[in-house]
Amino acid sequence: MPDEKIKYEQLPIPTYEEATASQSGSSHLGPEYSSDDLERQGLLQRGEPSNGGYQPPTVESARSSIDYFASSAPSSARESVEDLRRELHQMDVDDSVPSSSSRTRHPLLRYRFPKHFSNPFSSLTKTLSSIQLPFRNGFPRFHFPRFWRVGVSEEGFACMILLRLVGLLILVSVIYLVFVSDLFSVGSRFSVGQSYTASSVENFVQGHINETNIANNLEKATKYTHIAGTEGSYALAEWIEQEFKLAGLEDIEMEEFQVYLNYPRPDGRRVAIVDPPELAWEAAIDEEQAYKNPPQQQSLVFHGHSKAGNVTGPLIYANYGSREDFKHLADSGISVNGAIVLVRYYGTQGDRALKIKAAELAGAAGCIIYSDPAQDGFIQGPAYPDGRYMPSDGVQRGGVSLMSWVVGDVLSPGFASTPNEKKRLSPEESPGLVQIPSIPLAWRDAQRLLQVLEGHGSMVPADWVGGVPDISQWWTGDLSSPKVNLMNLQDEVERQPIYNVLGRITGIEQPEKKIVVGNHRDSWCFGGVDPGSGTAAFLEVVRVFGELMSVGWRPLRTIEFASWDGEEYNLIGSTEHVENEMDKLRKDGIAYINVDVGVSGNSFEAAGSPLFRRLLYSAMGRVGDEAANKTIKEIWDEKGKRLDGLGAGSDYVAFQDMAGTSSIDFGFGGESFPYHSCYENFEWMVKFGDPNFHYHKMLGELWGLILLELADSPILPFDMEAYAADFTGYVENLQAYAQTKGVPLKTTAREELTENVDLQPLHDAADTFKKNAALFQSWEQLWYNSIYGSGGFESNMLGVRRVEHNNRMTRFETNLLDLSQDGGVSISRPFTAI
Numbered sequence: 001m002p003d004e005k006i007k008y009e010q011l012p013i014p015t016y017e018e019a020t021a022s023q024s025g026s027s028h029l030g031p032e033y034s035s036d037d038l039e040r041q042g043l044l045q046r047g048e049p050s051n052g053g054y055q056p057p058t059v060e061s062a063r064s065s066i067d068y069f070a071s072s073a074p075s076s077a078r079e080s081v082e083d084l085r086r087e088l089h090q091m092d093v094d095d096s097v098p099s100s101s102s103r104t105r106h107p108l109l110r111y112r113f114p115k116h117f118s119n120p121f122s123s124l125t126k127t128l129s130s131i132q133l134p135f136r137n138g139f140p141r142f143h144f145p146r147f148w149r150v151g152v153s154e155e156g157f158a159c160m161i162l163l164r165l166v167g168l169l170i171l172v173s174v175i176y177l178v179f180v181s182d183l184f185s186v187g188s189r190f191s192v193g194q195s196y197t198a199s200s201v202e203n204f205v206q207g208h209i210n211e212t213n214i215a216n217n218l219e220k221a222t223k224y225t226h227i228a229g230t231e232g233s234y235a236l237a238e239w240i241e242q243e244f245k246l247a248g249l250e251d252i253e254m255e256e257f258q259v260y261l262n263y264p265r266p267d268g269r270r271v272a273i274v275d276p277p278e279l280a281w282e283a284a285i286d287e288e289q290a291y292k293n294p295p296q297q298q299s300l301v302f303h304g305h306s307k308a309g310n311v312t313g314p315l316i317y318a319n320y321g322s323r324e325d326f327k328h329l330a331d332s333g334i335s336v337n338g339a340i341v342l343v344r345y346y347g348t349q350g351d352r353a354l355k356i357k358a359a360e361l362a363g364a365a366g367c368i369i370y371s372d373p374a375q376d377g378f379i380q381g382p383a384y385p386d387g388r389y390m391p392s393d394g395v396q397r398g399g400v401s402l403m404s405w406v407v408g409d410v411l412s413p414g415f416a417s418t419p420n421e422k423k424r425l426s427p428e429e430s431p432g433l434v435q436i437p438s439i440p441l442a443w444r445d446a447q448r449l450l451q452v453l454e455g456h457g458s459m460v461p462a463d464w465v466g467g468v469p470d471i472s473q474w475w476t477g478d479l480s481s482p483k484v485n486l487m488n489l490q491d492e493v494e495r496q497p498i499y500n501v502l503g504r505i506t507g508i509e510q511p512e513k514k515i516v517v518g519n520h521r522d523s524w525c526f527g528g529v530d531p532g533s534g535t536a537a538f539l540e541v542v543r544v545f546g547e548l549m550s551v552g553w554r555p556l557r558t559i560e561f562a563s564w565d566g567e568e569y570n571l572i573g574s575t576e577h578v579e580n581e582m583d584k585l586r587k588d589g590i591a592y593i594n595v596d597v598g599v600s601g602n603s604f605e606a607a608g609s610p611l612f613r614r615l616l617y618s619a620m621g622r623v624g625d626e627a628a629n630k631t632i633k634e635i636w637d638e639k640g641k642r643l644d645g646l647g648a649g650s651d652y653v654a655f656q657d658m659a660g661t662s663s664i665d666f667g668f669g670g671e672s673f674p675y676h677s678c679y680e681n682f683e684w685m686v687k688f689g690d691p692n693f694h695y696h697k698m699l700g701e702l703w704g705l706i707l708l709e710l711a712d713s714p715i716l717p718f719d720m721e722a723y724a725a726d727f728t729g730y731v732e733n734l735q736a737y738a739q740t741k742g743v744p745l746k747t748t749a750r751e752e753l754t755e756n757v758d759l760q761p762l763h764d765a766a767d768t769f770k771k772n773a774a775l776f777q778s779w780e781q782l783w784y785n786s787i788y789g790s791g792g793f794e795s796n797m798l799g800v801r802r803v804e805h806n807n808r809m810t811r812f813e814t815n816l817l818d819l820s821q822d823g824g825v826s827i828s829r830p831f832t833a834i
Contacts, residue, residue, distance in 0.1 A: 202622070202705055205708060206622070206701045208547060209704065210697070211696055211697040213540050213543065214539075214696040215686075217540060218533065221521070222528050222682040225523070225678075227523070228498055229259075229497065229522075229565070230263075237499045240501045244561065246543075247542045248550060249503030249505060249542070250504050250506055251504045251506075252502065254500070256498070257416065257417050257577075258495040258496065259411070259566060260410055260493070261498075262492045264300040269488055271283040271445065271486055274483055276482065279452055283445035283448075284444070284445060285439070285445065287301065287442065287677060290681055290683075301395045302488070303400045303488075304399035304400065304401070305400055305410065305432075305434075306434070306438050307435055308437060309437035310437075310485070310488070311340070312483055314339050314477065314478070314483055315452070315482055316329070316341055316342070317341075317474070318476075319347070319348075319463075320355070321355030321367070325348070326361075328461075332458055332476070335478075340364070340366045341362075341366070343355050343368070344369070344371070344372040344446075345375060346372075346376070352400055356436065357402060359436065360436045367437075368441055368446070368449070369396075369439075370440070371390055371394060371441075371442060371443055373389075373467040373469075374467030375672065376389060376672040376673075377392070377443060377467065380672060385683075388672075388684070388689070389672060389673070389674070390679070392442060392443060392444040393442045394442055394674045395440050397440055399568055399570055401434075401569065404648075405432050406570070407571050407575050408570060408576055409570070410427075411424045411430055412579075413432065415579055416579040417576055419497075451471060453474075453476070453481055453482075457475050457478035458475065458476050459473060460474045498566045499565050499573075500573045500576075500577055501563040502563075503542075504561070505545060505558065505559040507555050507558040507559075510557050511558050512588050513590050514557060514560050515557060516589065516592045517538070517561050517592075518564055518574060519535050519594070520534075520566075520568070521535050522564075522566055525676070527680065528683075528684050528689070529600045529673060529680050533685065536598070537699045537700045540700045541700055541703050541707070545559070555708075562577070567650070571653055571654065575654040578655060578659050581659075585655070585661055586659050586814045587811075589659055590662070590810050591661065592656070592663040593707060594650055594652040594655075594664065595665070596650040599667065599685075599689060599690045599696050600667075600673050601668055601671060602668060602690075603669050604667075605666065606643055606664065607643065607645060608646060608652075608664030610723040611719055611723055611813070613722040614717060615717040615719070616706065617633055618717075620702065622701075624698075646665065652665050660813045660815070660817045661813070662813050668698070715780050718809045720773040721770075723773065724770040724772075727769055728766040728767075728770060745757050745758075746759070780805075
């Protein structure tokens with residue numbers, strides 16, 4: 001059988017009559033808003049706020065909220081899908097003018113096919129139907145066009161017979177090529193229809209990300225508080241599900257898990273000085289109303305997954321609550337046994353859970369964490385509502401489960417907490433929970449606690465002095481300090497339902513392979529930045545990709561959009577999903593794209609697997625910052641930035657470290673803001689974060705371009721050589737670190753001392769990796785050269801090799817996981833990879 005070839009080419013855009021004859025159905029198009037300042041200012045005015053609550057979600061209780069979203073959903077401004085097709089065609093023409101910020105593209109190599117298509121050989125069928133083949137005496141009688149008719153005498157009869165035989169031979173050859181050869185398989189592999197070049201689709205995505213739509217999304221997403229597992233989060237889930245349906249996504253579902261969550265009781269929280277009586281005082285704890293006209297229900301101040309308790313002890317200040325800070329106290333002769341420890345956020349121990357754990361290990365009875373203005377308040381600049389920083393009564397809520405030990409539901413480590421799952425731990429058995437009560441405070445309340453420590457213990461080192469005003473001297477306190485009562489009584493629910501919302505666009509070449517695009521929606525209060533800014537851009541990306549689908553575009557690989565619940569507690573929603581889909585993700589998960597805090601400033605930040613470096617830099621070069629009149633990539637290079645490694649602070653953790661799905665996380669950051677407080681709301685964003693929503697628009701453009709490349713490039717745009725280079729850097733950094741710690745290293749091959757650490761095998765492995773990565777990646781250029789050399793055709797054999805080349809890259813980081821017995825991935829530490 002001859003080697004079948006598939007051509008990567010742009011097919012002609014049909015006329016209106018042709019398009020409507022072969023496609024039917026209505027399109028689900030998003031609104032086209034004008035982005036002029038007058039309209040924007042009108043759309044950004046806040047409507048009547050609605051209330052949230054802490055009740056477990058029910059369908060009935062959430063209906064009133066989702067009705068608001070349904071009634072406020074804008075209608076489409078386009079009259080037909082044909083308008084979108086014309087736009088794509090125009091973008092294809094416009095893209096013929098080269099852009100200085102765009103990298104060279106290969107439109108010939110890209111193909112786009114619709115979901116609905118007619119007979120793949122419709123044009124050939126029409127041609128064949130014009131040839132009449134009536135039968136006479138069981139044999140076909142051929143009628144040839146006029147130019148075939150040759151006048152002949154009886155002597156020329158042989159010539160006429162010869163001509164007819166030639167015509168018959170041509171016809172038989174055509175039939176053979178169509179019905180016998182591999183050409184017939186083209187229609188079964190690819191849906192032939194409307195085709196768009198890569199550049200036209202990318203231009204379409206960039207041109208249709210609309211900042212006014214994003215502003216509307218953010219306003220809706222911040223109407224009320226939506227803590228994980230509450231009806232506020234459930235109502236947002238229904239709204240997002242509705243947006244998925246409007247975009248035309250497939251396989252939309254609400255994925256339920258039942259997990260351990262805690263909620264504060266209004267009368268169950270207290271921080272008070274109780275001894276000596278003359279110093280009696282009690283903290284306000286909760287914030288003032290962020291919205292005063294009219295007031296809006298706010299979430300109470302508490303720590304997610306905190307330990308319930310009512311404890312009293314002497315007050316001791318421990319700076320940032322790091323192990324070094326507690327060691328300093330011990331070295332100074334100050335014991336914290338039975339004490340209530342006061343520490344501040346940020347600093348040398350950034351993880352609030354580990355601050356509490358360090359206090360617990362030092363013998364403390366309870367822990368208070370406050371927001372110091374030196375880190376996020378007026379010392380940095382004007383405080384809200386006059387500026388972007390935390391006001392005096394602002395409180396940073398947050399989860400305090402031990403993510404270093406367990407990620408996801410703390411009662412089902414290593415397996416999904418589905419509704420039917422029975423093998424769960426008790427809270428007392430979970431290694432993911434701290435064992436002393438804690439509570440967060442504003443510096444307004446911490447001020448009084450710091451004042452009463454004067455004269456107790458010893459004066460603190462200079463770097464322990466914070467920015468709280470009116471503290472004449474900063475003292476550590478000791479067991480003779482005034483006694484403080486810390487009460488944290490709460491509602492604890494061991495099987496609280498949470499819901500992820502999922503929707504897909506099925507790929508046409510490898511539908512089983514998928515790129516997951518995720519953002520969490522739960523927040524500690526209104527969530528104007530975390531995660532509302534990401535959610536607002538996420539929904540706009542969904543809308544634009546829905547418009548692409550409506551005009552017939554389909555990716556090569558499946559795209560799955562995911563709105564996660566329960567991220568703020570312990571990355572619960574995404575982790576339970578990964579645990580539930582572990583085998584499928586390890587086999588078919590290509591990439592995970594995460595945006596959490598989408599916009600809090602104007603500085604673009606990104607972290608991810610080194611595989612994304614080339615793809616990220618290419619996309620950054622296409623997106624411009626109007627304020628700077630430069631591309632994101634140009635600004636990035638000027639600041640000397642690079643793609644950082646992933647940490648453990650958002651929904652990429654389970655994908656990257658448990659499933660081995662290559663992940664990236666990005667967004668626009670900046671200076672501090674009222675993080676996790678009720679002042680982090682829509683008004684803060686409009687006044688200080690991104691007033692014109694320009695950075696949200698840039699985020700959406702970048703997000704869409706990265707997604708397009710991953711889902712639709714014939715060869716996955718992963719950079720294996722970048723990964724090899726980074727691995728070499730890891731080995732060099734390890735050696736430098738070992739030298740600073742005085743580790744005896746083997747420096748020559750002849751050294752006989754067995755106690756010396758030999759890092760040479762790691763260096764050798766890095767060199768081998770570098771050579772193999774270069775060899776592997778060189779095949780991509782060979783493929784492109786082959787396609788160019790054959791006029792844009794890909795043979796069956798080359799296509800099979802291309803797919804396998806992609807599959808090997810898909811499996812690369814999964815194969816790095818240590819899945820051995822007692823290896824990196826286990827029940828107690830389920831997310832550690834080598």
